[in-house]
Amino acid sequence: MKKRDWLEGTTLKEYTFSFKRRSNTCPQCRCPCTATQLIKVYFNVKENLDTTQVNALLLKKLDNLENKLKTFETNATVHKNAMEKMQETIEHLVVELRIKDNNMLTLREDMRQSRYAIAEVQEKLENVHLFCKSTTSGKQNSVRFRIAS
Numbered sequence: 001m002k003k004r005d006w007l008e009g010t011t012l013k014e015y016t017f018s019f020k021r022r023s024n025t026c027p028q029c030r031c032p033c034t035a036t037q038l039i040k041v042y043f044n045v046k047e048n049l050d051t052t053q054v055n056a057l058l059l060k061k062l063d064n065l066e067n068k069l070k071t072f073e074t075n076a077t078v079h080k081n082a083m084e085k086m087q088e089t090i091e092h093l094v095v096e097l098r099i100k101d102n103n104m105l106t107l108r109e110d111m112r113q114s115r116y117a118i119a120e121v122q123e124k125l126e127n128v129h130l131f132c133k134s135t136t137s138g139k140q141n142s143v144r145f146r147i148a149s
Contacts, residue, residue, distance in 0.1 A: 026033045 024033070025031060026037075
C-alpha cells in the first residue's frame with residue numbers, strides 16, 4: 001500500500017474491513033470483534049499538511065546525520081590506524097620476548113654447565129687438599145723421626 005493511499009483515508013477504511021473479514025479480530029489489539037464494533041474513521045490530512053516545513057526539517061535532520069556519519073568515519077579511521085600501530089608494536093614485542101626467552105634458556109644451560117664444572121673443580125681441590133694433608137703429615141712424621149734419632 002502506498003503512503004499516498006494511507007493519507008487519503010479511503011484505502012485505510014478498505015484495509016481495515018478486509019482485515020476484519022479475514023481474521024475476525026481487531027487489527028490493532030487483536031481482540032475478537034464483529035464488523036459492527038469497528039468504528040469508521042476518515043482522515044483528511046492533505047489540507048493541513050505543510051510539506052515545505054516538513055521537508056526543511058527532514059533535510060536538516062539528514063544533514064545532521066550525515067555530519068555525524070562523517071565524524072564516526074573519521075574516528076573509525078583514526079582508531080583503525082592506532083589499532084594497526086598497536087598491532088605492529090605487539091608483533092615487535094612478541095619477537096623481542098621470544099629472543100629474550102631463548103637467551104634466558106641459553107643462560108640457564110650455561111649456568112647448569114658452570115655448576116657442573118664448579119663441582120668438578122671442588123672435587124679436584126678436595127683431592128689435592130687431602131693429598132697435601134697426607135704428604136704434609138708424612139713429612140712431619142719423618143721430620144720428627146729424624147729429630148728424635
